[in-house]
Amino acid sequence: MKRPTIADIARRAGVSKGAVSYALNGQPGVSEATRQRIVAIAQEIGFNPNSAARALSGASARAVGLTLCRPARILGIEPWFMGLISGFEAELSARSYALTLQVVATPELEVEVYRRWWGERRIDGVIVTDLRENDIRIPVLQQLQLPAVVIGGPGETGTIAQIWSDDAGAITEAVRYLVALGHRRIARVSGLPGLLHTQTRTRAFNDICSSLGLEANTVPSDYTGEEGSRATRRLLIDSDRPTAIIYDNDVMAVAGLAVAQEMGLAVPGDLSIVAWDDSPLCSLVHPPLTALTRDIAEYGAHAARELLASIDGKQVSNVEAGTAHLTPRGSTAPPR
Amino acid sequence: MKRPTIADIARRAGVSKGAVSYALNGQPGVSEATRQRIVAIAQEIGFNPNSAARALSGASARAVGLTLCRPARILGIEPWFMGLISGFEAELSARSYALTLQVVATPELEVEVYRRWWGERRIDGVIVTDLRENDIRIPVLQQLQLPAVVIGGPGETGTIAQIWSDDAGAITEAVRYLVALGHRRIARVSGLPGLLHTQTRTRAFNDICSSLGLEANTVPSDYTGEEGSRATRRLLIDSDRPTAIIYDNDVMAVAGLAVAQEMGLAVPGDLSIVAWDDSPLCSLVHPPLTALTRDIAEYGAHAARELLASIDGKQVSNVEAGTAHLTPRGSTAPPR
DNA sequence: AGAATTTACTGAACCGGGTAAGTTGTGGTG
DNA sequence: CACCACAACTTACCCGGTTCAGTAAATTCT
16 A cells, blocks of 8 residues: 655645645645645545655754563563653653663764764664763764763763752761661662762762761662672671661562561561662562652653754753652551 | 765775675675775774664664553562563664653553554564454554564454463463462452453463362452452451462562461461462562563564564564463462 | 777765745635 | 735755666677
């Protein structure tokens, strides 16, 4: 079945291709009567402009790219990405931009994908997640002059806009809360140490702990349940084990809860647990987990808005959005 | 920065645009020496063919579409979709096809997205999930002659290829296993009743139960943790409550486990739990959940292969792939 | 050696929209 | 009535690849 083109509409309306283009794009150059006639015909025959033809003349592909650079194994259960994606979508589909997705194994491959996408003019911009120290993606994005928004800073990104949340404030709130409950030995199981927001959190955790006269014990991990379990076991076999653990994501917190239960420790009696990034997962388990909640979808929507503005040529500045706040649930209590 | 085109290459190589096109696409019509010279220049200046221009002449967009039609809330935690996506990706990126994603609220909107994508020639085919009874998407896909592969049958899809897994065999295996352990009161918390694979499972569950002389008690749910909790509570407050529950996905099973613990029931002592769709989630909780495991990524990869074959004009037949098998873990044991 | 075929290209049309420049026709103005 | 301004179009070319018809030179065949 041949898909209709503006030439088909032009023939049926008895006008030229150009007139149809003007009419459908709301440009001046056609009378209101003709415009309505053309729009009606387009409606009737189910016309959709060929995006390739449009991109070829107009330069905009009306699509943005997102790469997911984590092992497939963990991608599957981290609610974070899906939350982010639905946030993007809400904003993108409202402006009828498509979202192109690619799963990559390493930052090097990710850079290759950016080069290809941009070279092929497949996308108008990209959303970059998991900013690292001396991130190799940043200079490439600048060199390509590819519109981008970076999530997970703050860090050095030159002219590229960033969005981040106040992780330092959130972890400070969590530690203060645990101390108020009477905890003195608070440990933390962190995400990938190479990521900038992990470093921000670690620094803030160290600061608040030392200012309260506590020892800051952070065990690095990688966001997976397996590593979260392992880190938790290492912490709990210690003679003066912590009475509370803060995890950098929900998946590791759930894994930690299981380890505590397996070792016969009562949660929250013997061990309090705080999870970063609230998700339905946190309320599903027993006891439900106290979490540092933030609206990830809104965070994603915000990033998408900034990116679209940047694509439109507007100057975009760095913004802080989606500060997390503590949602107390059953997994935290005064230590016995 | 101006991105290079074949005209730039042609000028530098001192040949015509046509020759460059032949050379880069491995077509006959240029000498090996010229081809290598052209390829070298393309490499050097970092040439990528403009996908829009290509799609405009060649008709192929080198992209496939996937819509996710579930509320964002559950999308976030269902490992299933992410597993499927990484499976697609493995196959698609190997053949340098892009994956275009859209989150939709209803099947009606999903159909609209298909129409638009196809009309805009943005995609060459789609992967359709969650086949329903009298699915409204099927006639539209046929009318548009949009290449598609359907996951989640079997059902009536006419000429459109389907991929499904042997859900009936899997649930039969699970029931037989529980009966062998000594269970006589086995309940099931199902997914959305409108989905065909849910119906397949329900039918098989009824069959095996009646053939073993058991009562088949299925409580319909919707794959969310909330509904899974509610269904579990309803089952467990009963005077002759089940000694084992089979859940249609991992999220509901985890929720069910939490409800049992909250009600003071020991798992697996008082209640055995079997989860459909194994994911890291199942091994994270305590006790780890016995699951009906299948390789979802491979399932997705298979679907992608079929779709690409169908786009290439090959006749694709219905296939059964990725049969689930029982992975016993700590959540199942003989009833007390 | 001359004809027939093959090789290695060139030139131009084409895909389907966008858009600048040119062409009507209408009405107003001095 | 001639002149100008403006709306309402049409014409023609552009974007960047693909592809087909044509052409000249090199190679093969008889």
